[in-house]
Amino acid sequence: MIFNPMDFSGKRVLITGASAGIGRACAVLLAKLGATLILNGRDLVALEKTASSLEGCGHVCSPFDMADTDKLSDWVKSLVKEYGYIDGFVHCAGIQITKPIRVFDQAFFNETMHVNLASAMAIAKGFRLKRDRSKQGAIVFVSSIAGLIGQTGNTVYGASKAGLMSLTRGLSMELLRDNIRVNCVAPALVETEMAQRTQDSMTEAQYQHMLNQHPMGLGQPEDVANAVAFLLSDAAKWINAVTLPVEGGYLAN
Numbered sequence: 001m002i003f004n005p006m007d008f009s010g011k012r013v014l015i016t017g018a019s020a021g022i023g024r025a026c027a028v029l030l031a032k033l034g035a036t037l038i039l040n041g042r043d044l045v046a047l048e049k050t051a052s053s054l055e056g057c058g059h060v061c062s063p064f065d066m067a068d069t070d071k072l073s074d075w076v077k078s079l080v081k082e083y084g085y086i087d088g089f090v091h092c093a094g095i096q097i098t099k100p101i102r103v104f105d106q107a108f109f110n111e112t113m114h115v116n117l118a119s120a121m122a123i124a125k126g127f128r129l130k131r132d133r134s135k136q137g138a139i140v141f142v143s144s145i146a147g148l149i150g151q152t153g154n155t156v157y158g159a160s161k162a163g164l165m166s167l168t169r170g171l172s173m174e175l176l177r178d179n180i181r182v183n184c185v186a187p188a189l190v191e192t193e194m195a196q197r198t199q200d201s202m203t204e205a206q207y208q209h210m211l212n213q214h215p216m217g218l219g220q221p222e223d224v225a226n227a228v229a230f231l232l233s234d235a236a237k238w239i240n241a242v243t244l245p246v247e248g249g250y251l252a253n
Contacts, residue, residue, distance in 0.1 A: 005235035009034035012084060013232065014076070016066065016123070017092030019046035021192035022142055024053075025221030026090050026228050031055045033229060038062055038079055038086070040093070066093045066119035067111065076126025087135065088232045089127050091120045092142045094160075096194055098153040098201040109156055116160035117167065124171055128178045137180040138232045141168055142224065145188045145247050153201075161186070165243045172241035181240045183231040188247035190219040216248035223248075 013030055017023035019041030027037055031054040039061045041047045047061040060083060064075050080086055094116045099108060120141055131137060146154050147161030168184040175182060189195055189210060195218070199207050211218070227246045230236055245251055 005237075006229065006233045007034055008229075008233065011087040012036045012038065013088040013090060014038045014040065014079065014086050014123075014127075015090045015092060016040040016119070017094060017142075018050050019043050020050075021092070021194060022187070022190060022221045022224045022228075023090075023092035024050045025225040026092060027059075028053060029222065029225040029229050030090075030232075031059065033233075035088075038083060040064055042066075066115045069114055069118045069122045072119060072122035073126035073129075076123055077129060080130070085132065085135075086127065087137055089123060089137075089139045090142070090228055090232065091123065091140070091164075093119060094142070094194075096154075096157045096198065098198065099156065100153045101155065104156070112156045112160050113163070116157070117163040120164060120167060121171075124167075124175070124182075128175055128180060131178045131180065133177075133179045135179070136234075136237060137178070138236075139171070139175075139180060139182045140228050140231045141182075141184040142228065143168075143184050143186045143243065145186050145245060145250055148186060148245070148251065168243060169241050176240075181236070183236070183239060183241070184243040185224060185227045185231065186243050186245045186247070187219060187224045188214055188245075188250040190221055190224060192221055213250055213253055214248050215250075215252065219246065219248055 013035045018027045018039035027050050036058040039047045044063045051059050141164045143164040144161040146158040168182050172182040224246050
């Protein structure tokens with residue numbers, strides 16, 4: 001038998017934000033690689049659409065609102081009790097709303113930080129409980145290059161995604177005792193429903209300027225899923241605390 005460090009057979013992975021975009025692409029790829037998946041999102045119909053496209057069997061849908069932060073840890077514990085041990089966690093859930101500083105308000109800030117950042121920490125809290133330390137677990141957060149650069153009207157979103165990068169570094173040290181690796185990917189603009197909403201919020205000139213910042217063109221959800229699967233897999237078993245830009249040359253500008 002040929003050893004394949006990207007083989008997820010026998011592993012169960014929780015994916016948030018699995019109803020569309022990067023989350024759905026991660027689900028499709030990880031299922032092809034043999035993983036059994038727990039799919040999370042707010043829209044059960046959309047989750048079932050993702051589930052229907054997956055190879056393999058045993059995949060389940062578990063809708064839950066990421067804004068309900070205090071209940072997320074117990075939700076993860078209930079998943080383990082019902083479906084079995086969870087080897088990996090991919091956090092794709094997130095919201096992005098373009099708002100200039102002149103219309104900043106607390107409700108907007110709180111919602112963005114809760115869904116994009118606090119939920120990641122709350123799920124990680126549940127994920128680390130009652131681990132089998134003989135098995136290496138892995139967490140991958142989906143951040144954004146918005147956390148590395150400045151973008152007009154995108155400052156709160158960028159702050160939340162920069163927070164994910166910092167969370168990656170902190171948790172990667174704190175969870176070593178539990179034999180859990182924590183890494184992060186930071187995509188540039190990817191052709192998803194969220195990107196379409198970004199385009200709709202801009203003038204044509206503003207959007208064209210953004211396109212011009214991507215020398216290799218816009219990414220596809222599968223491009224990010226490939227990076228996520230690598231960091232989650234045994235091929236990356238000695239990689240920890242890394243934020244991997246997946247950005248088609250954006251940061252070279």
